[in-house]
Amino acid sequence: MxxxxxxxxxxxxxxxxxxxxxxxxxxxxxxxxxxxxxxxxxxxxxxxxxxxxxxxxxxxxxxxxxxxxxxxxxxxxxxxxxxxxxxxxxxxxxxxxxxxxxxxxxxxxxxxxxxxxxxxxxxIIPTIFVPHKNMQVPVNISHILYLKSDGAYAHIITKQEHYLSSKSLGHYEQLLAQSGFIRCHHSFLVNSKHVVQLEKGRSGTLILSNGDTIPISQRRLNDFMSLFQG
Known part of the structure; x- marks a missing residue:
């Protein structure tokens, strides 16, 4: 539908x-x-x-x-x-x-x-298969808002679902590098297409399309400022 x-x-x-x-x-x-x-x-x-x-x-x-x-x-x-x-x-x-x-x-x-x-x-958009609860779950890449590191695991957040993958954040950073995903913090990988606002402070904060806020590390802030001002 x-x-x-x-x-x-x-x-x-x-x-x-x-x-x-x-x-x-x-x-x-x-x-x-x-x-x-x-x-x-x-x-x-x-x-x-x-x-x-x-x-x-x-x-x-x-x-x-x-x-x-x-x-x-x-x-x-x-x-x-x-x-x-x-x-x-x-x-x-x-x-x-x-x-x-x-x-x-x-x-x-x-x-x-x-x-x-x-x-x-x-x-007709590529999907990734996420190892979740002993299953391989297909997830539409465009629906992913961000990923969050949890040790050797990664949380994958979409607007409607939350998956815990047994793969690391580094694995997904490489997998999604050509799909608009950016490492903004050692613990977060964000889908740039869902970023609606950047708030600059001592470091910075990204506001996503669902209202979630994601931190930007200090060392990455200038890169993000250039990206979203350009």
Missing amino acids: IKCLIVEDEIAGQTILAKKLATFYPECSIEGVYDNKQDAFDHIRSKEVDLLFLDVQIKGGTGIEIVESFKEPDFETIFITAHKEYAMEALNNNASYYLLKPIHDREFKKGMDLVLERIKRKK
């Missing part, structure tokens, strides 16, 4: 989108419907979302501000607006597509077909 989220402050707009999805794309599951920025943001950072329908103007802010909160979103976004002048701004902020209100079936299906193809391509 394709996990969808609708963020639209008008009930009529919510209903129209839900009906179109049910009619034309039954493989899409609506995981939540929100009318405001904060509730939508909380859902996205704590749960997996494949496709986000975002009205530009919503309660508490804008849909664009939601997308801007994620450095490298792992979801596709279709912006919805009644104002054509917002279209270019939406496309400049990681929008996969935009729809003008009123939404016509032909344009809706054109956008959906394009976006669903991108989602399906992304889902």
Whole structure:
């Protein structure tokens, strides 16, 4: 199933989108419907979302501000607006597509077909097999937020699961080196795609897309500052 989220402050707009999805794309599951920025943001950072329908103007802010909160979103976004002048701004902020209100079936299906193809391509993502509780568990690399060392073991944290692997953090550092994972501390390996903020102090702290905070060692801080400012 394709996990969808609708963020639209008008009930009529919510209903129209839900009906179109049910009619034309039954493989899409609506995981939540929100009318405001904060509730939508909380859902996205704590749960997996494949496709986000975002009205530009919503309660508490804008849909664009939601997308801007994620450095490298792992979801596709279709912006919805009644104002054509917002279209270019939406496309400049990681929008996969935009729809003008009123939404016509032909344009809706054109956008959906394009976006669903991108989602399906992304889902063909390498997995790693994690030794966990006497089993080899497949874990989608893009879903991993960070890994934490525990002696000769490693904790693997995703938005929805927590695995304890019998492999070391060093093993995963080598395995995931080409997948955007960075050693920020002797005890932590983070997925850079889930970093939403860097707070600089004596050392530093990374804030991830689910709200977890990860320390940066002093000797690695300058490297991280250069990476995220660049």
